Amino acid sequence: MTTVSSIKAKIKTILETKEGTGQPLNEVYGYWEQQPEKFPCAILEYFESGAEKRDTQQENEVNHKYRIRVAIRDTNNQTESDLRMSLIEDMTNLFRTATNVDTLDSEVHRFEVESVKAFNSSEDMQYSGFDMIISTFFLKTFG
Numbered sequence: 009m010t011t012v013s014s015i016k017a018k019i020k021t022i023l024e025t026k027e028g029t030g031q032p033l034n035e036v037y038g039y040w041e042q043q044p045e046k047f048p049c050a051i052l053e054y055f056e057s058g059a060e061k062r063d064t065q066q067e068n069e070v071n072h073k074y075r076i077r078v079a080i081r082d083t084n085n086q087t088e089s090d091l092r093m094s095l096i097e098d099m100t101n102l103f104r105t106a107t108n109v110d111t112l113d114s115e116v117h118r119f120e121v122e123s124v125k126a127f128n129s130s131e132d133m134q135y136s137g138f139d140m141i142i143s144t145f146f147l148k149t150f151g
Contacts, residue, residue, distance in 0.1 A: 047081040
């Protein structure tokens, strides 16, 4: 049965394919981590529930959204900007590959990268990066 947690676990598994030596991410957190220690890293969290829409006479399409925050150590230079652009490409392409589409397909009806939005560091946050919103849809049977 598809749940918010089971979808999140699949997304985390996909992200972990880009973690470790020779990969673009040094850490993947499956929870909100305000003070990450390894950079670049991905922080995955449930974001919000979208509208539930009638799909058939027996099913509704349910929408859940997840935020992937990719954090980069803030150095305020061109190298950081280039790294951010490279990571945006890596992360969006990650969710376009057939293998990962199949991984999520076993859990969801469909999904999409809804948005990618860059952010800069602040007094409260000593890193910059971007937030990517993944929107997932699954069919829920009436019962």
